[in-house]
Amino acid sequence: MAEAVGQWLNQVTPLPWLQEKSSEGAGVVNSQPWPTPKAEYWKYTSLKHIERGGFDFSAIEQASPVSSEAVSIIELDTFNLVFVDGQFRADLSNLDPASPELPEGLDIIDFAHADAGQQAFIRDALHSTVQEQKHVLAHLSVAMLSQGLLIRVAPETRIEKPVQITHYTTAQADQKGMQHRVLVHLGHHAELNLVEMYGSDDSAHTGWMNQVTEVIQEPESAMQHYRLHQEQQAMAHTGAVHVTLDKQARFNSFLLGYGGKLKRLDYVVHHEGPAAECNLQGVYLVNQRQHFDLRTQIEHKVPHCLTDEVFRGIIDDKGLAVFNGKIHIHKHAQKTLAEMSNRNLLLSENAQINTKPELEIYADDVKCAHGATISQMDSDALVYLRSRGISAAEAAVMLSFGFINEILMTIKHPEILGYIRPSIVRRFGQDERLMRHLL
Amino acid sequence: MLSIHNLEASVEDKPILKGLSLSVKPGEVHAIMGPNGSGKSTLGHVLAGREGYEVTGGSVDFFGTDLTELEPEERAREGLFLAFQYPVEIPGVSNLEFLKAAVDAKREHAGLEPLDSVSFIRTARESCQKVDLEQSFLKRGVNEGFSGGEKKRNELLQMMMLEPKIAILDETDSGLDIDALQVVAKGVNAMRNEERGFVVVTHYQRLLNYIVPDYVHVLAGGRIVKSGGKELALQLESEGYGWLEADK
Structure with missing residues (x-):
């Protein structure tokens, strides 16, 4: 201790x-x-x-x-x-x-x-x-x-x-x-x-x-x-x-x-x-020398329950992020439906993500899927935006925001979306002009 | 307006364009046809400034500017538009935000104020109608989950909003059924005027029944090997490309 x-x-x-x-x-x-x-x-x-x-x-x-x-x-x-x-x-x-x-x-x-x-x-x-x-x-x-x-x-x-x-x-x-x-x-x-x-x-x-x-x-x-x-x-x-x-x-x-x-x-x-439902969604934004560690653990102990987990992260500069998601399906938890997805966008060479989605399944009649991806900025998308006159810097801000915007769209209270959206957009650019089409 | 002289270009050190020359004047529609692998798509990408396409010789003059010296976004702002053969899907970025950013960038370059949201949305909705896309497509992610035809119509929508001086349509007909083809052609024809030039790149003559060109060029082995009027397209349709290659 x-x-x-x-x-x-x-x-x-x-x-x-x-x-x-x-x-x-x-x-x-x-x-x-x-x-x-x-x-x-x-x-x-x-x-x-x-x-x-x-x-x-x-x-x-x-x-x-x-x-x-x-x-x-x-x-x-x-x-x-x-x-x-x-x-x-x-x-x-x-x-x-x-x-x-x-x-x-x-x-x-x-x-x-x-x-x-x-x-x-x-x-x-x-x-x-x-x-x-x-x-x-x-x-x-x-x-x-x-x-x-x-x-x-x-x-x-x-x-x-x-x-x-x-x-x-x-x-x-x-x-x-x-x-x-x-x-x-x-x-x-x-x-x-x-x-x-x-x-x-x-x-x-x-x-x-x-x-x-x-x-x-x-x-x-x-x-x-x-x-x-x-x-x-x-x-x-x-x-x-x-x-x-x-x-x-x-x-x-x-x-x-x-x-x-x-x-x-x-x-x-x-x-x-039985038949309980858990939906976890979220985004994390980690830059400079920041640290962010997210663990999720879902215990399916009974039949017919549902878990849907979707997290996305963007890591820039020397930021370090961790996602460790575990779904544990116990022996009697038949007919479980469980999905987990974690996608990450790395914006710098020194950014780091450690992602580990885990499924531990002891029941034999369940439907489960999990996946994790780590990617960089999509160069085809960048080219496409630039080919319409949008500057490379603004295109990068739009694409970074777009990566997590899909998750934000699931927010049920428009007032909360209205509050966090501009706050997130501002994380991507120092220059107000680069964010003007998102704010 | 656009003058391409002896253009040579490589992809991954492999020469694709080997001395291509083409001159487009305002109001003209040029069709570029050619067999697979002749360099048709490369031409569009080189003109749009796509990364990985290296100009190794020749020149491209666009209203007195050397186009090859400009960044892709600068080319677009100067009035060059490339309709992609395979438009990119960008989930999370709404079509409307994307269009507004593009239109504002262009207006700013021309020394104009950004459009206010209300007039912008009105124009965008009107353009949607013209290309037969439902307005709900404006709220969706850029090309996200669009069918092939919807993607091409979305390209057309962008073209209408950006009002380019010259538009290059890269195999816009590929993957379209006849109805979709007609919609796209109608949209292009509506934009034809005395000032705007078009370069229509296509493998098949079919599209040229609807977008009738002033000139037809045959691209083979990275060069234009034959030029003529619209009747050349019909000849290619019936005889194929073989006779040209034997000819060289």
């Missing part, structure tokens, strides 16, 4: 009524080898940066002056909960998770303000989706758990207005360690839209956030989830989304990931009831 872990644990005071969970988590962290690239699961990502970074998890004393315009950039009407440098900001949120006013059937409550019934629920459900010891950072997160959010949708309740959780960092987050948990529970036939946003202001700040979102879906429930990572690049983020799906539950998720000093995201989805 890294020495730093002991220090981090000393810096936080876990919620007393969750003491048992926290101790269990600490126990797992202490018993497991600390992740290093020697382990297959961490082959391309070293945690030295966070071990040695001297990150301090004690609370920030003075709140950063941040305007609500800076943090509420999506033109989407949401229940927005804003955290700045790891701390909840009532002044920037439109909801108070201490005593929220919410439509019937929707619960959003800060762990710290949970009543006895909610505490009992959290004690029971929290961390139940993290089923393997190898997720060391998720166990660390529960060991250090001092704050979190519970989001519950009652059975037969459809919540149209999305719930948004915004994490924003400023210069105050320099060398700060931050942690957060989200626990989502959807009752039978319930529906929820959830947007998790990660962003920063323009100041240079290091900082590390370790975050875990858990989603527990009862039969026939449906969730549309977005996780949008646009932190500035000196920030480190280790995050995970762990999901369990009961019978006929549907989980759709879109991921936008910009690279950073250290970024590692794990998606783990358990199909636990």
